[in-house]
Amino acid sequence: MEQDEAVIGCTGVLEIGTRGSAGAGEVLIQVRGGREALLAWSDEPLPRGSTVLVISSRGGRQVDVIAWTGPTDASAGEPGRAD
Numbered sequence: 001m002e003q004d005e006a007v008i009g010c011t012g013v014l015e016i017g018t019r020g021s022a023g024a025g026e027v028l029i030q031v032r033g034g035r036e037a038l039l040a041w042s043d044e045p046l047p048r049g050s051t052v053l054v055i056s057s058r059g060g061r062q063v064d065v066i067a068w069t070g071p072t073d074a075s076a077g078e079p080g081r082a083d
Helices: none
Strands: 011-016 025-031 034-041 051-059 062-067
Touching (some): 011 034
Antiparallel strands (some): 011 025, 011 051, 025 034, 051 062
């Protein structure tokens, strides 16, 4: 599957927590002028409500995320981007 470069670097909030290697969660991000829900994978389990950073795209509306404690959408230069 083709990667979605537009989502890399976006921050979002987990609507469904990730389970590490046991399974994906779901992240809601702001991208392309709207909000999109994507399957989110992480190395370690992350709870629902966590702010995360998209670090790579797996294609097929699936992304890899890490916990994020830096600037969020409201303080970053472009909505949905962690610049």
